[in-house]
Amino acid sequence: MFNRFTKNAAAFMLATFVMLNLCVIAQAAAYRVEGKCVRESAIYKQNETIKFIASVIDEEGKPVTDQEVKFIITKDGYSVIEQGVYKSTTKPKAFTAKLNEPGFVRIEVMVKRNDKFKMTRSDLRLGAGVEPLSIPASHDLPKDFKAFWQEKTKTVHAVPMKPEFTDVKTQVSGVKVVDLKIATPGSKTSTAPLTGYYAKPENAKAGSCPAILLPHSAGVRSSYLHLAAAYAEKGFIALDFNAHGLPNGKPSSFYQEQSKGPLNSYPGMGKTDREDSYFTGMYMRLIRALQFIKAQPEWNGKILVVRGSSQGGGQALVAGGLDPDVTLVAASVPAMCDHAGYNFEKMVGWPRLASWTAPAAKNERYKKIVKAGQYVDAANFSKLIEGQVLISVGFADHVCCPTSVYTAFNNIPHQNKQIINRPAMGHSFPQDLQTEFDKIIDQHVKAKR
Structure with a gap:
């Protein structure tokens, strides 16, 4: 009798644990990341501070707290400027970056889903230009x-x-x-x-x-x-x-x-x-x-x-x-x-x-x-x-x-x-x-x- 009760309780606890985890995964899947470049034009000068903000929100557009979130800031995908992981709060997260040359800064912000970080359509990708009209040619036209x-x-x-x-x-x-x-x-x-x-x-x-x-x-x-x-x-x-x-x-x-x-x-x-x-x-x-x-x-x-x-x-x-x-x-x-x-x-x-x-x-x-x-x-x-x-x-x-x-x-x-x-x-x-x-x-x- 005792063994049967113990087995049933263990099974119940395991099922509860699985259901709770499935709920967490389902909730994370429903969350999305929204944000923007603080400057509407997203155009900056060299060595000027670029600022982005991002928030994790639910299906109703309300802020979601305590979610693991990863961010990666790059030189338009070429090289990493900064990256890290943080927990979401009710307030938007601010990110800053600079470039000392003409080009673009890209930021990707993603929620942890299924125990891993991977960009999805529910996550956020933004960019900002740094004097883009001065980005140079990579080479001269071949002579022939x-x-x-x-x-x-x-x-x-x-x-x-x-x-x-x-x-x-x-x-x-x-x-x-x-x-x-x-x-x-x-x-x-x-x-x-x-x-x-x-x-x-x-x-x-x-x-x-x-x-x-x-x-x-x-x-x-x-x-x-x-x-x-x-x-x-x-x-x-x-x-x-x-x-x-x-x-x-x-x-x-x-x-x-x-x-x-x-x-x-x-x-x-x-x-x-x-x-x-x-x-x-x-x-x-x-x-x-x-x-x-x-x-x-x-x-x-x-x-x-x-x-x-x-x-x-x-x-x-x-x-x-x-x-x-x-x-x-x-x-x-x-x-x-x-x-x-x-x-x-x-x-x-x-x-x-x-x-x-x-x-x-x-x-x-x-x-x-x-x-x-x-x-x-x-x-x-x-x-x-x-x-x-x-x-x-x-x-x-x-x-x-x-x-x-x-x-x-x-x-x-x-x-x-x-x-x-x-x-x-x-x-x-x-x-x-x-x-x-x-x-x-x-x-x-x-x-x-």
Whole structure:
């Protein structure tokens, strides 16, 4: 009787202990970290004190106490400035930092969940800029950079442009859309054709339309019919094209298979040689897209916009550097910027070709990657842009970090440029920012007509 009671009591106590721990874990999972940079602009001078505040709150927005919280303050992810662990209280926790050079400070604040610290969407990441308009270039343009890409352009143009069109239905009235495919020479790791959706206003007259190219962000997917059609409805001839020359309109399973198979880890393919680089092939499809859109009789010959986000934003910068006929580059959180940044103690942008984090040692392979990467670096193409430029940047972006974006922006050799700072934004192109981009695109069209 006594033993049975003891066993039952022990089982009850164990169950209670487990339930209590599960409750603690569940509560921690429900908590989130909120905060801000105390200065609204999040822009500071060198050696000026930067201040952030953060609070742990529950689902009702009330402060949560006695939670273990970790913070890490870095030089935009490149190196750690300060880190530590503290217990949350009812009052916001204040953090300070300084930089004695142009750049960015990043802070990450995370609650301990499941007995470990790991950033989640419920945690906090913020950034602040220190004289970002003075962030320098990482290197000069390679002496044969222009010659290399002039040769690649000649290679693309030497292959006759024979577009294959397939009519596509659209619910947008007054617009004609076709599925487009054009054979395009590429690099050793990327030999696919240009594929996309081309849309134009029905019955558009020759020489009457502005043109827009819509390159894609990272990933493996079909081209976007709706986006091309939407711009055609506004009076553009528009080409939305996927990054990999894949067939359009396939089931999602097809693109998932491509992503897991031949296109798995595509950014790193051929990265030790500029001739082999996957991005060399991607940019040659961009050259073909520029050639195609400019050859359309409906183009007015005056307005050519390239708009994209992330990898698409990087391609927009590349397009502006490749072709002086591009009149507006609209690049949100652009990728592929400043591949050599580690050599100058700067955080580099996606896909961080040479290393995902700052390398402890720079071996021969690292040096080969950085050297080849200069020829596919969007920050280098930025030095050649002649047209108007619009860029957006998230100070909390840990993918296309703001240091790399500002490096590209500062490389643009003229003042007909604008950068939209979003201090609390991560790697994103939210709807309100898309609307702001479209307003500026509309203004550009009106000014050029």
